[in-house]
Amino acid sequence: MSARVLPYAVVLAAMAMVPLVSTSPFYVNLVSQIAIAAIGALGLNVLVGHAGLNSLGFAVFPGLAAYLVAWLSTVGGIDPVTAGIFALAGTLAVSALFALVALRTTGLGFVMITMALCQIVWGAAYRWTSVTGGDNGLSGVPRPGASLLPLERPEVFLWLCLAVLALALVQLGHFFESPLGVALRGARDQPRRMNAVGYDVWRIRFAAWMLAAAWGAAAGLLYAWYHQFVSPHMMAVTASAEVLLMLVAGGAGTLAGPLIGAALVVLLKNLASIWIERWVMLLGFTFVVIVVLMPDGIVPGFTRLRGWLRRLKPAPAPTLVPRERADG
Amino acid sequence: MAEPALSITGLTKQFGGLPAISDIRLDIMTGERHLLLGPNGAGKTTLFNLICGDLAPTAGSIRLFGNELVGLPPRKRTAFGLARTYQILTLFPHETICRNVMLALNGLRRGKWAAWSAFGSQKGLREEALAVLERVKLADYADRQVAQTAYGDRRRLEIAMALALSPRLLLLDEPLAGLSRDERVTVQDVLGEVPADVTVVLIEHDMDVALAFAERITLLHHGRVVTTGSRADIAADPRTKEVYLGA
Amino acid sequence: MTFWVSQSLNSLALGGLLFMLASGFSLIFGLMRVANLAHGALFMLGAYLGLAAVKAGLGFWAAALTSALLVGLLGGVMERTLLRRLAGRTLPQVLLTLGIAFIIADACLMLWGGDPMRLPAPPELSGAVRIGDAVFPRYRVFVIVASAAIALALWLLMERTRAGAMIRAAVDDVGMAQAIGISSSTLFTAVFCLGTALAGLGGVIGGPILSVYPSLDQDMLPLALLVVILGGAGSLAGAFVGAYAIGFIYTFGQVLVPDLAYVILFLPMVAVLSVAPQGLFGRRLG
Known part of the structure; x- marks a missing residue:
């Protein structure tokens, strides 16, 4: 086992052992929530951290998958596993359509369009009462249950979530170091150059969008099975914003960041629900404080700190300024 | 005579009705070292952007080894053997x-x-x-x-x-910009070693280097070709001074 | 026939409200490259402040004015203290304006509770008018006329005044505007105040039609975003055309296919973006 994999293995193993240590379902469920949130945050990180596309409608992916699986396995009467497969496929199909719209722009245009897309789906979930149950949502979503894997038990469900999280970490860990992953960051930093050396920037971004959608949908499936209930709130602006906060808090563009951020936000949210009722306001203040205190974001904030520490050691300073090198 | 490597005819680019490039006609032979000369705003970089596909022309045709480039995205032009550098460094930091x-x-x-x-x-x-x-x-x-x-x-x-x-056609946009004298010599060596069958079009303000490198020169002004010719032709042409001194 | 006439008038009224909301958003975006995601929350805050002012005994008109001024003032404070450093930096902008939106929305919920409330129309505009066979509330006619008047005033401001010329120059090229001596600092604050005040005013004017409720911001912001996506950021004409287009599509959608009114909004977005990614009248968003 390489040194890079070890810390992740340790963390996941520790999370998996929580049910063995604590009999309280509260902690088991808390860790499940963290795992599900982390899978979603890992998906959004493909867009925000690596593609440079700041989506404010990420919740549409888990939302679609959760509604699809809930509808298929309750109203549709299909068994949960088959429903899950159809839900994944359906979410990817709709996401591909959305990509045709969202990937027409970048920057703030992308923010606005992704937010609008998510709101449209949210509006459908909220208003199309005959199908979606409206504000009441769909309840009684069955978990897949097999004799081998009794998912109705919280600890077994947690292990499923952790297995999916491990899969996401391995897949994305490889992806970010792959030619396509490097090309994705290239398309973020220098799209013009990427075009000029023969890359199809649109298709690269499309691949990233679909990858984000896939992990978002996986998180949505687990969410629906975990709560056994879906409602429009999971696609509200606050839901998308929470995932964004996980990235910013943990560090966008890193592999471990979304995991750390998911843990922080889920813990904060659970604490907040105990002590104060105003989660939305707390979320708002957190955003404002982050921007005001760390105007470049948390990650560059720490990188800068590390840079200062490194500079305490003598090192040859590279020349960055043109026209100022000494001529021989 | 052989078919030119790059053949541009009637090329026009307007920005909101204002012409940046007007009816340019230019043939560059295979293996030629060609210099684009002209004051700032003459349309040199715009011409590069049109050739490589970052901009779409209002009218005209650009052929590379007989292939029409207009309408193709940049990456497809690259597949035909086109490569360029940028005046502003475009690297992956x-x-x-x-x-x-x-x-x-x-x-x-x-x-x-x-x-x-x-x-x-x-x-x-x-x-x-x-x-x-x-x-x-x-x-x-x-x-x-x-x-x-x-x-x-x-x-x-x-x-x-x-x-x-x-590449078979290399577009260099001010490859010496901001370099010291020593560094210029190094880049000059690098450019000198580009294989002879590669066609090179150069935008450069350092006349010493540019004139030593290029065999043929096109003088652009206000988005139009003033004249095309050999080094000696352009140096002797009174219009060259006119364009640069604004006389 | 009556149906089409009265729903068309409803569409015009909603379009007018959307114009008040989206024109400010669009001007701010075009000038400062800031997407003010708090705009929907400011619209809702305007509605609640107007309601509070009416309850405190002010007349409707005084309440509307007070509310617009307060919201505009808040916008100016936001711009001066927080937003001005963030031009062109997408993620911090999104976080900050969204954060402010959440704070405002939750504060409104805390102060005024979760139940929808009705902001009464001014008594002189109560009752109905007959248009053909259709009976139409007098207040909605006022909204149509008032929003058109505001659109005209904004157009005159942009096209016929020195300040408007400066804004147009700065929308085209901020660097150029600074080079010719336009103080972008004052201009930015002024436009931000104006844009947010319009949102606040829109909230009060819209109150009697839309009523005032906690997720009003979440209903209005996406519509404003759609208006700007359709019309193009930074363009007053774009906001105007986009606002009425969305007004019609959403109103008729709600009446004809009430379940899917939101989904229908997807269609104009797809249609416009596939032809013009920068919107009908806009520069490229990006």
Whole structure:
């Protein structure tokens, strides 16, 4: 086992052992929530951290998958596993359509369009009462249950979530170091150059969008099975914003960041629900404080700190300024 | 006479009704070293952007070895053997010098879509990148981060990114901009070693280097071709002075 | 026939409200490259402040004016203290304006509770008018006329005044505007105040039609975003055309296919973006 994999293995193993240590379902469920949130945050990180596309409608992916699986396995009467497969496929199909719209722009245009897309789906979930149950949502979503894997038990469900999280970490860990992953960051930093050396920037971004959608949908499936209930709130602006906060808090563009951020936000949210009722306001203040205190974001904030520490050691300073090198 | 490498006819580009390039006609032969000359705003870089596809022309045709380029996206033009450098450095700052070139090398290969294997593990890719870096005299710094690299070296990396595509037509937009005298000599050497069958079009304000390099020169002014000819023709042409002195 | 006439008038009224909301958003975006995601929350805050002012005994008109001024003032404070450093930096902008939106929305919920409330129309505009066979509330006619008047005033401001010329120059090229001596600092604050005040005013004017409720911001912001996506950022004409287009599509959608009114909004977005990614009248968003 390489040194890079070890810390992740340790963390996941520790999370998996929580049910063995604590009999309280509260902690088991808390860790499940963290795992599900982390899978979603890992998906959004493909867009925000690596593609440079700041989506404010990420919740549409888990939302679609959760509604699809809930509808298929309750109203549709299909068994949960088959429903899950159809839900994944359906979410990817709709996401591909959305990509045709969202990937027409970048920057703030992308923010606005992704937010609008998510709101449209949210509006459908909220208003199309005959199908979606409206504000009441769909309840009684069955978990897949097999004799081998009794998912109705919280600890077994947690292990499923952790297995999916491990899969996401391995897949994305490889992806970010792959030619396509490097090309994705290239398309973020220098799209013009990427075009000029023969890359199809649109298709690269499309691949990233679909990858984000896939992990978002996986998180949505687990969410629906975990709560056994879906409602429009999971696609509200606050839901998308929470995932964004996980990235910013943990560090966008890193592999471990979304995991750390998911843990922080889920813990904060659970604490907040105990002590104060105003989660939305707390979320708002957190955003404002982050921007005001760390105007470049948390990650560059720490990188800068590390840079200062490194500079305490003598090192040859590279020349960055043109026209100022000494001529021989 | 052979077919020209690059053949431009009737090329016009307007920005909101204002012409930036007007009815340009230009033939450049295979293997030619061609200099685009003209004051700021003459339309030199706009012409490059039209050739490589960053801008779409209002009218006209651009043919590269007989292939019509107008209407094709930049990446398809690259497949026809076109490569360019930018006046403003367009590099990947978070990667090493070598990985920059590897990224460029990958652009025309199918391996660029691989999403599981490691970027550096593709067979022979690194060796090829090092060979390109050798040509621009950067092989010694291959594993240095671009952000940590001196400006003069980055200028040469900019050229390496284009050379990596093994172009048949190379567009160089001010490859000497901001360089010291020593660095200019190095870049001059690098340009001198570009294979003779590669056609090179150059925008450069350093007249000593540019005139030593280019055999033919096109003088642009206000988006129009004033005259095209040999070094001696252009130097002797009274219009050259007119354009530059505004007389 | 009556149906089409009265729903068309409803569409015009909603379009007018959307114009008040989206024109400010669009001007701010075009000038400062800031997407003010708090705009929907400011619209809702305007509605609640107007309601509070009416309850405190002010007349409707005084309440509307007070509310617009307060919201505009808040916008100016936001711009001066927080937003001005963030031009062109997408993620911090998104976080900050969204954060402010959440704070405002939750504060409104805390102060005024979760139940929808009705902001009464001014008594002189109560009752109905007959248009053909259709009976139409007098207040909605006022909204149509008032929003058109505001659109005209904004157009005159942009096209016929020195300040408007400066804004147009700065929308085209901020660097150029600074080079010719336009104080972008004052201009930015002024436009931000104006844009947010319009949102606040829109909230009060819209109150009697839309009623005032906690997720009003979440209903209105996406519509405003759609208006700007359709019309193009930074363009007053774009906001105008986009606002009425969305007004019609949403109103008729709600009446004809009430379940899917939101989904229908997807269609114009797809249609416009596939032809013009920068919107009908806009520069490229990006």
